[in-house]
Structures are given as C-alpha cells and as structure tokens.
Amino acid sequence: MKVAIIMGSTSDLPKVEPAVGILKDYGVEVQVRCLSAHRAHAALAEFMDEVNTNGTDVIITAAGMAAALPGVVASMTVLPVIGVPLSGSVLDGTDALYSIVQMPPGIPVATVAINGGKNAAWLALEILSIKFPEVKEKLLQERTKMAEAAAKANEEVIAKFE
Numbered sequence: 001m002k003v004a005i006i007m008g009s010t011s012d013l014p015k016v017e018p019a020v021g022i023l024k025d026y027g028v029e030v031q032v033r034c035l036s037a038h039r040a041h042a043a044l045a046e047f048m049d050e051v052n053t054n055g056t057d058v059i060i061t062a063a064g065m066a067a068a069l070p071g072v073v074a075s076m077t078v079l080p081v082i083g084v085p086l087s088g089s090v091l092d093g094t095d096a097l098y099s100i101v102q103m104p105p106g107i108p109v110a111t112v113a114i115n116g117g118k119n120a121a122w123l124a125l126e127i128l129s130i131k132f133p134e135v136k137e138k139l140l141q142e143r144t145k146m147a148e149a150a151a152k153a154n155e156e157v158i159a160k161f162e
Contacts, residue, residue, distance in 0.1 A: 070109045
C-alpha cells in the first residue's frame with residue numbers, strides 16, 4: 001500500500017503532516033514531496049513517472065491560491081488524485097477550492113475541504129480499502145469507535161440537562 005503526497009510549498013507542510021500520520025497508522029507507505037507545478041515542473045514530471053510505475057495506489061496533492069498542482073498531477077496519471085485546497089491567500093482558500101473542483105471532463109480530482117488534509121488521508125484509506133481488506137476492517141473498527149464516542153457525548157449532554 002502506497003500513497004504519494006505532493007505539496008506545492010514547504011509552507012503547506014503543517015496542513016499536510018496530519019495526513020501522513022493517519023496513513024502511517026494504517027501501515028501505508030507514504031512518499032512526501034514538495035514540488036510546485038509552476039516552479040518545479042520538470043522535477044514534478046520526473047516524480048510522476050516514478051509514481052506511475054512504483055506501485056503507488058493514491059496521490060494526495062495540496063496547494064493554495066491558483067492550485068494548479070492537483071490538476072497537473074491528475075493530467076499525468078490515471079491513479080486517483082485527491083486535492084486539498086489550502087488557505088493562505090487573501091481569498092482564504094476559496095480560490096484554491098474553485099481551481100481544484102473545476103477540472104475539465106476526463107481529468108477528475110477528488111476534492112476535500114479547505115485545509116482538509118486529514119479527510120484526504122481518510123479518503124485515500126477508503127480507496128485503498130477496495131484493494132486491501134485489512135484497511136477496510138480497520139476503517140470499520142474506527143467508525144465503530146466514532147459512533148461509540150458520539151453516543152457517549154450524547155449521554156453526557158442528556159445527563160447534564162435532566
């Protein structure tokens with residue numbers, strides 16, 4: 001199981017790092033790169049050649065402002081690409097969100113919320129669960145824990161006001 005995470009700038013790392021931890025908790029091999037679609041296009045193309053042949057299953061891309069990175073990456077592969085729009089401009093991430101979700105037909109990018117690195121990891125795990133039953137089982141267990149925590153919180157609220 002392998003996921004590549006590509007960010008456009010080192011300033012994006014704090015928003016991407018939680019995704020790395022989630023994936024590694026599930027035993028996923030993670031390759032992390034900082035490769036701008038605008039400033040490092042040759043290195044990005046070289047890395048994409050590697051990703052397309054090394055057994056990578058899913059790619060997470062994170063970018064702000066014009067957010068060309070997810071679309072450029074999607075144009076270089078048929079692997080699932082998840083885009084994470086990042087805040088950081090005067091438009092606070094809406095520019096990146098619009099850029100990522102408005103891909104042309106045939107070059108889709110799954111898109112999570114602005115600064116949604118954690119959900120990008122969860123979505124990658126769900127994609128991996130199609131091929132890897134152990135990931136599916138662990139995700140089901142995690143959902144059970146979430147439901148139990150929500151039920152407990154509800155009980156605490158009821159107890160407080162009754």
